[in-house]
Amino acid sequence: MTSVIPVIDVSELLAGTSGKHKVAKEIGDACRTYGFFYISNHGVSEELQKKVEDLSIKFYAQSLEEKEKIHMSVEGRKRGYYGILKERTASGPDFREVLTFGKDLLDDHPYVASGHYKPNQYPENIEGFRETVKEYFQEMETLGTRLIEAIAISLGLDKNYFYENYTSDPHNVLLLVNYPPPNRELKEDEFWGVGEHSDFGFLTILKQDMSGGLQIKSGNSWIDAKPIEGTFVCNIGDMLSIVSGGEYVSTAHRVRNPANHSRQSYPFFIGPNFNAIVKPFNNQKNEAVITDYNDELTESVKELREKYEAYRRNVVA
Numbered sequence: 557m558t559s560v561i562p563v564i565d566v567s568e569l570l571a572g573t574s575g576k577h578k579v580a581k582e583i584g585d586a587c588r589t590y591g592f593f594y595i596s597n598h599g600v601s602e603e604l605q606k607k608v609e610d611l612s613i614k615f616y617a618q619s620l621e622e623k624e625k626i627h628m629s630v631e632g633r634k635r636g637y638y639g640i641l642k643e644r645t646a647s648g649p650d651f652r653e654v655l656t657f658g659k660d661l662l663d664d665h666p667y668v669a670s671g672h673y674k675p676n677q678y679p680e681n682i683e684g685f686r687e688t689v690k691e692y693f694q695e696m697e698t699l700g701t702r703l704i705e706a707i708a709i710s711l712g713l714d715k716n717y718f719y720e721n722y723t724s725d726p727h728n729v730l731l732l733v734n735y736p737p738p739n740r741e742l743k744e745d746e747f748w749g750v751g752e753h754s755d756f757g758f759l760t761i762l763k764q765d766m767s768g769g770l771q772i773k774s775g776n777s778w779i780d781a782k783p784i785e786g787t788f789v790c791n792i793g794d795m796l797s798i799v800s801g802g803e804y805v806s807t808a809h810r811v812r813n814p815a816n817h818s819r820q821s822y823p824f825f826i827g828p829n830f831n832a833i834v835k836p837f838n839n840q841k842n843e844a845v846i847t848d849y850n851d852e853l854t855e856s857v858k859e860l861r862e863k864y865e866a867y868r869r870n871v872v873a
């Protein structure tokens with residue numbers, strides 16, 4: 557692997573013009589070689605990105621007490637804030653703090669009704685936060701849909717393969733992440749902002765600020781995924797690698813804030829529907845193994861899955 561992660565201009569893909577197949581091919585090549593690529597001309601306005609950044613900076617500048625008012629554990633929400641060194645990767649606790657948001661599902665969605673899926677928590681003391689984050693989430697979903705279509709095409713599949721099999725009701729998550737500058741005296745620079753890991757979903761679309769610090773694994777060495785103005789960094793997650801039969805790689809990456817000020821990044825993770833069974837598109841043998849596993853599901857999960865299928869049929873109909 558060379559140290560050049562490609563920058564792919566996706567304007568023709570978004571416009572649906574004749575160059576879109578070339579874009580799909582470039583994406584496919586990058587997915588096989590690096591599992592990472594940058595996208596430019598992605599259509600998400602600088603103004604909206606700046607609004608998200610300003611709000612996120614405002615949120616993190618608050619006291620811990622204020623931030624913990626929307627802690628993830630509030631009413632078992634699983635969405636909201638968690639603090640520095642509270643999350644772990646293989647190298648140890650991560651030196652970053654995180655705000656997480658999922659999709660706002662309707663109250664009659666079975667996962668909401670059953671209590672498995674809790675509503676988002678927004679910092680209501682910061683004006684415009686809810687609206688802006690929702691708008692950004694929506695933009696990321698739309699952009700992600702186009703990229704996933706291109707990935708399907710690049711694998712020789714129908715453009716709608718992922719939508720039909722996996723992403724009609726996708727489990728997407730947006731993080732607003734703050735990496736404070738490590739304090740040398742406290743030896744905080746011995747921690748990773750986020751240690752070596754791969755993403756577990758389908759595709760991640762990341763907006764990083766200009767601080768730097770993101771690295772991706774290449775054999776036994778690491779290459780910098782430097783910030784490039786006007787681009788997002790995209791990477792393949794474990795589940796999409798599985799669907800591709802291992803053809804597309806889910807590459808390990810890590811971050812340490814090199815700046816003497818906070819680094820911010822906003823990853824948007826695209827994952828399959830909650831009840832999806834992820835399997836290689838071209839491997840029947842694996843499919844059989846995974847179907848056996850299905851028999852081991854507990855009765856309560858089976859029941860929930862059936863309710864969900866019924867709900868999906870209704871929503872789609």
Ligand SMILES: O=C(O)CCC(=O)C(=O)O
Binds near residue numbers: 731809810823
């Ligand atoms: O902050 C970044 O640049 C990357 C974050 C990341 O890899 C993750 O949250 O999974």
Ligand SMILES: [Fe+2]
Binds near residue numbers: 753754755809
């Ligand atoms: Fe990651």
